[in-house]
Amino acid sequence: MPHLPPAQGLGFRMRPSGGKSGRPAARSVHGVSEVSASWWWWSQAPLQLKNLPVNSFSLEFLTELIINLEKLENDKTFRGIIITSDCPKAFSAGVDLREICGKNPAHYTEYWKVLQDLWLRLYLSNLVLISAINGPCAAGGCLIPLTSDYRILADNPKCLIGLNETRLGISAPFWFKDPLVNIIGHRASEHALQLGLLFPPAEALQVGIVDKVVPKDQVQSTALSVMTQWLAIPDHARQLTKNMIRKPTADLLVKHRDTDIQNFVSFISRDSIQKSLQMYLAKLKQNKD
Numbered sequence: 071m072p073h074l075p076p077a078q079g080l081g082f083r084m085r086p087s088g089g090k091s092g093r094p095a096a097r098s099v100h101g102v103s104e105v106s107a108s109w110w111w112w113s114q115a116p117l118q119l120k121n122l123p124v125n126s127f128s129l130e131f132l133t134e135l136i137i138n139l140e141k142l143e144n145d146k147t148f149r150g151i152i153i154t155s156d157c158p159k160a161f162s163a164g165v166d167l168r169e170i171c172g173k174n175p176a177h178y179t180e181y182w183k184v185l186q187d188l189w190l191r192l193y194l195s196n197l198v199l200i201s202a203i204n205g206p207c208a209a210g211g212c213l214i215p216l217t218s219d220y221r222i223l224a225d226n227p228k229c230l231i232g233l234n235e236t237r238l239g240i241s242a243p244f245w246f247k248d249p250l251v252n253i254i255g256h257r258a259s260e261h262a263l264q265l266g267l268l269f270p271p272a273e274a275l276q277v278g279i280v281d282k283v284v285p286k287d288q289v290q291s292t293a294l295s296v297m298t299q300w301l302a303i304p305d306h307a308r309q310l311t312k313n314m315i316r317k318p319t320a321d322l323l324v325k326h327r328d329t330d331i332q333n334f335v336s337f338i339s340r341d342s343i344q345k346s347l348q349m350y351l352a353k354l355k356q357n358k359d
């Protein structure tokens with residue numbers, strides 16, 4: 071399995087769990103629980119996102135993420151991935167606003183297509199995906215959690231999660247909205263999306279946008295324990311079932327990809343939208359001081 075050290079703050083850490091070889095030593099004389107523990111232990115790969123300072127989705131970061139996910143998907147050693155952040159400030163701040171401000175239509179087209187690619191790869195992944203959400207997670211930053219099979223959020227008031235696009239004067243694309251509806255239901259999504267709600271942990275759990283809230287220092291161990299449960303199910307049965315449930319939602323994007331790109335490009339190119347985004351970005355920078 072490739073070990074990719076982060077370069078200049080951009081990168082991913084992927085490492086098979088286990089000993090130096092990446093796999094724990096075989097245990098032949100112990101009971102079933104220990105045997106199965108080593109079996110699932112090396113079947114999952116931690117994927118740590120690191121695009122300082124806030125894991126925003128720059129085009130370069132998205133491209134690297136897709137390449138790394140493809141490697142994991144094709145490496146039959148792995149049956150699941152625990153995705154977490156290696157940036158102290160955020161799990162992900164979503165779309166990098168500099169990619170969708172002040173650029174040209176060709177750039178917006180390329181950017182949106184790559185974001186769609188990432189969504190499709192994650193949503194239809196054969197692997198078990200668990201998001202270990204150890205920081206704030208806004209708008210496009212929810213792309214990974216909403217396409218995961220299970221979401222664990224750190225119990226910290228800073229760890230807000232939600233699709234807050236309307237607060238930026240934009241609308242979440244339908245392929246962000248659809249998984250949210252699938253997860254929390256229609257009425258709760260209407261409410262959350264129109265008001266651009268960012269949920270603190272207790273509310274996030276109550277509305278169902280996350281499956282578990284645990285103290286920050288237990289996010290990783292909880293993710294490992296949840297992974298054990300998921301990996302106890304035979305892959306072929308789980309994968310067929312996942313595909314059956316998710317394919318109708320994914321097909322909507324596959325079918326309407328080009329129209330969605332055209333809509334995005336014409337929407338984001340409007341002067342009024344550009345102004346809104348620039349003001350939001352400027353406000354983010356001001357808030358710091």
Ligand SMILES: CC/C=C\C/C=C\C/C=C\C=C\CC(=O)SCCNC(=O)CCNC(=O)[C@H](O)C(C)(C)COP(=O)(O)OP(=O)(O)OC[C@H]1O[C@@H](n2cnc3c(N)ncnc32)[C@H](O)[C@@H]1OP(=O)(O)O
Nearest residue numbers: 126159160163164165166167206208209210333334354358
């Ligand atoms: C017709 C319909 C068709 C299609 C749909 C149409 C349109 C959809 C279009 C776009 C959809 C976009 C979805 C998105 O994801 S938009 C991005 C939303 N993200 C956010 O709102 C999060 C913003 N960030 C924060 O809230 C905070 O930064 C934080 C909570 C993540 C961290 O807070 P801190 O106080 O710890 O750190 P900061 O000082 O705020 O940030 C550090 C640094 O990072 C910069 N930054 C933060 N977020 C972004 C970002 N998303 N993009 C670019 N840069 C970001 C921030 O400005 C600081 O920079 P400086 O250090 O000041 O340089």
